[in-house]
Amino acid sequence: MTPNWFKLASPASFYPTAGRLIPVFWILTVVLLIVGLYWGFFETVDRLGGNNPQKEYYRIIFIHVPSAWMSMWLYVVMVGWAAIGLVFNTRLSFMMANAIAPTGAIFTFLALWTGAFWGRPSWGTYWDWDPRLTSELVLLFMYIGYMALHSAIDDIRRADRAAALLAIVGLVMVPVIFWSINCPDPNQCAALHQRSNLTKIDGNILFAMLTMMLAFWMYSFATTFMRLRGIILTREAESTWVHELLTDGGRA
Amino acid sequence: MLRVFWCILIRDLTLALRRRTDVLTTLFFFVIVVSLFPLGVSTEHQVLRILGPGVVWVAALLASMLALERLFAADYDDGTLEQMLLTAQPLGLLVLAKIAAHWLLTGLPLVLIAPLVGMQYHLTETAIGVMMFSLLLGTPVLSLIGAIGAALTLGLRGGGILLSLLILPLYIPVLVYGAGAVEVSVIDLSDTRPYLTLLGAFLMVALIFAPVASAAALRISIE
Numbered sequence: 375m376t377p378n379w380f381k382l383a384s385p386a387s388f389y390p391t392a393g394r395l396i397p398v399f400w401i402l403t404v405v406l407l408i409v410g411l412y413w414g415f416f417e418t419v420d421r422l423g424g425n426n427p428q429k430e431y432y433r434i435i436f437i438h439v440p441s442a443w444m445s446m447w448l449y450v451v452m453v454g455w456a457a458i459g460l461v462f463n464t465r466l467s468f469m470m471a472n473a474i475a476p477t478g479a480i481f482t483f484l485a486l487w488t489g490a491f492w493g494r495p496s497w498g499t500y501w502d503w504d505p506r507l508t509s510e511l512v513l514l515f516m517y518i519g520y521m522a523l524h525s526a527i528d529d530i531r532r533a534d535r536a537a538a539l540l541a542i543v544g545l546v547m548v549p550v551i552f553w554s555i556n557c558p559d560p561n562q563c564a565a566l567h568q569r570s571n572l573t574k575i576d577g578n579i580l581f582a583m584l585t586m587m588l589a590f591w592m593y594s595f596a597t598t599f600m601r602l603r604g605i606i607l608t609r610e611a612e613s614t615w616v617h618e619l620l621t622d623g624g625r626a
Numbered sequence: 627m628l629r630v631f632w633c634i635l636i637r638d639l640t641l642a643l644r645r646r647t648d649v650l651t652t653l654f655f656f657v658i659v660v661s662l663f664p665l666g667v668s669t670e671h672q673v674l675r676i677l678g679p680g681v682v683w684v685a686a687l688l689a690s691m692l693a694l695e696r697l698f699a700a701d702y703d704d705g706t707l708e709q710m711l712l713t714a715q716p717l718g719l720l721v722l723a724k725i726a727a728h729w730l731l732t733g734l735p736l737v738l739i740a741p742l743v744g745m746q747y748h749l750t751e752t753a754i755g756v757m758m759f760s761l762l763l764g765t766p767v768l769s770l771i772g773a774i775g776a777a778l779t780l781g782l783r784g785g786g787i788l789l790s791l792l793i794l795p796l797y798i799p800v801l802v803y804g805a806g807a808v809e810v811s812v813i814d815l816s817d818t819r820p821y822l823t824l825l826g827a828f829l830m831v832a833l834i835f836a837p838v839a840s841a842a843a844l845r846i847s848i849e
Contacts, residue, residue, distance in 0.1 A: 508798075515795040523778060526788050535846040536778045540792060543774055543839055550799070 385466050385606045386615045392599040399596035406589035410436065414582035434492040435579070440587035442485035445513060446551055448478035448594060452520075453545050456538030468534035469609065471541065472524065473601040477594050479517035486510055509551040516544040530609065630715045631723045638727035641700075648696065653735045656689040660743045671748045678747030679757060679808035683764075686736050686804075687797050690765060693732040694772040694793070695786050697724060698844070702780055711848060717841040725773045725837065733765030749808075756811040756818055763825040764804040770829075770836035771796050777843035800828060 382388045414436040421429050452474040459467035489507065490500040501507065520537050527533035575583070610616050642649055663681045664674055701707040701724075710720050740761055744754035775793040779785040807821035 512795045512798055515791070519792045519795065522788060522791050526779075526782050526784065532846060532849060535849075536843065539774075539839065539843050539846060540778055544796065547796070 383464050383466050385469065385610055386613070388466055389603060389606050389619075392603055396596055396599050396603075399592045399599065402592040403589050403596055406585055406592060410582050410585035410589050413578065413585060418578045418582060419576065428496055431492065431495045434488050436582050436586045438485060438488040438492055439583055440590045441481045441488065442510065443587055444590045444594060445478055445482035445485050445510070446548060448474055448481060449513060449517070449541075449548055450545070452478060453541045456541045460535060460538050460542075465609075466606075468538065469602055469605045470598070471538060472534075473598045473605055474594075475517055475521050475524075476601065477597050479514060479521070481590070481594075482510060482514040482517060486514065506551070509547065512547055513551055516541075516547060520544070627715065627719060631719055631726075634720055634723035635727050638724055639730065642727070642731050649731050649735065652689050652693045652732045653739060655692060656685050656736055657739065657743065659685040659688060661746065664746065674747045675749060675812075678744065678749050679753070679805045681747070682740065682743055682757060683761075683801050683805040683808075686761060686765060687768065687794070687801060689736060690732055690768040691772060691790055691793060691797075692786075693728070694769075694776045694789060697728050697773060697776045698780055702848075707844070708848060711844065717844065718837040721773065721777075721840045721844065722837040725769050725840070728773075729766050729769040733761075733769055736765060737761045750812070752815055753808055753811050756815070756822075757808045760804045760807040760818075760822060760825060763822065763829055764800045767800050767825070767828045767832045768797060770832040771800075773840040774836060774843055777840045777847060780844070780847040800825070803828075 382391060414433055418433070421432075452471045455467045455471040455474065458464065459471065486507070489510075493502065494500050520541050523540055524533045524537040527536060607616060660682055663677060667673065667677060698707060701710070711717060713720070737758055740758045741754050744757055749757065772789075772793050775789045775796075778792065779789045782788060803821045803824050807818045807825070810817040810821065
């Protein structure tokens with residue numbers, strides 16, 4: 375018996391599947407966003423910490439932390455698809471990696487941007503050369519490098535493979551970003567970020583944060599699939615199934 | 627296998643020494659960039675001493691990156707590279723030989739001229755010594771990582787500017803620890819140890835993986 379999921383590895387059969395899944399992911403995104411934002415705004419404490427508490431502005435955590443998580447996770451997923459593409463030579467894997475990159479870059483940018491707005495009231499500065507900030511900036515550069523290399527090469531096959539290799543090489547930076555926040559000795563690294571420790575966070579805050587992360591995750595699925603459908607149509611424009619699809623009125 | 631390594635190394639060195647200006651251009655680029663900073667910022671001793679390590683390292687990064695374009699380009703243009711891909715020898719080894727030659731021509735001169743630019747910045751003798759040593763450990767890493775980027779951007783229009791976008795983010799750890807070693811050497815020489823150890827670790831990791839990755843990149847580019 376042939377495993378069923380190989381069928382979805384062909385762009386022609388994945389295209390309609392992705393089309394059916396997109397609304398599902400959008401609905402999940404909206405529901406989770408509403409729950410997460412409601413919980414974050416109304417069910418959590420107004421001020422955080424002991425003497426010199428963070429006031430309402432700490433609520434930026436519900437955007438900031440999930441987008442920082444997603445920025446790293448999406449890079450790992452992108453590299454995963456790129457590696458699968460290089461090993462098995464499947465077209466769809468490369469398209470998937472391509473579709474993920476812009477979403478990952480946006481989350482990286484969002485993490486930096488919200489971080490700047492959080493940093494202003496709490497640290498007194500928009501930007502500092504904290505290890506976490508710096509390494510997140512490097513991650514943004516790596517997403518941009520991936521997209522730039524891909525668009526600079528005209529031959530699609532070479533572009534896919536070259537960008538995939540670059541992404542894999544860049545993977546060495548991800549552990550650095552991940553551990554830059556848990557610096558073993560605060561005197562050595564001079565980090566402004568606190569050590570992350572999920573068990574110490576208040577239950578309500580954690581719930582809102584995790585819900586927001588799931589919302590962002592569903593959003594990533596939705597946008598990636600939408601972009602993927604575009605990429606599939608562009609690349610398979612010469613094939614018969616795309617012609618049939620377009621002459622049938624584009625319903626799939 | 628070692629004979630192939632030597633063969634490529636000596637060939638590349640001979641070719642480069644027939645056209646010495648290429649080598650000297652990189653070196654003088656480095657010296658000029660380093661000399662520009664005091665003119666632009668300040669010529670005060672105290673400021674220069676703080677600025678020195680970082681400026682020298684950034685200039686070294688840029689100089690080694692500018693030279694990277696030539697690493698495979700000439701061989702690619704005249705078809706030598708294609709022949710190298712077809713040989714029975716492991717491509718990683720050939721690439722390593724090319725990288726070694728490239729480093730001897732662009733990295734090593736920077737290490738040797740470092741005392742001179744260090745004096746421009748009034749660095750102490752120990753700081754200059756540490757700077758030379760950190761450059762000696764760090765510049766090969768730059769050549770090794772850079773080779774991956776050079777192989778990926780082979781024959782692309784606007785390859786040079788693209789190369790900088792791909793490679794500079796990966797250079798950042800080397801820059802941080804290379805310049806960091808010189809900075810802490812002012813306080814206490816024994817503090818430089820973790821920095822230099824890490825640079826050595828980078829070199830080992832790059833030495834193992836970069837030739838393989840560059841070889842894979844070359845195969846992708848010349849398919």
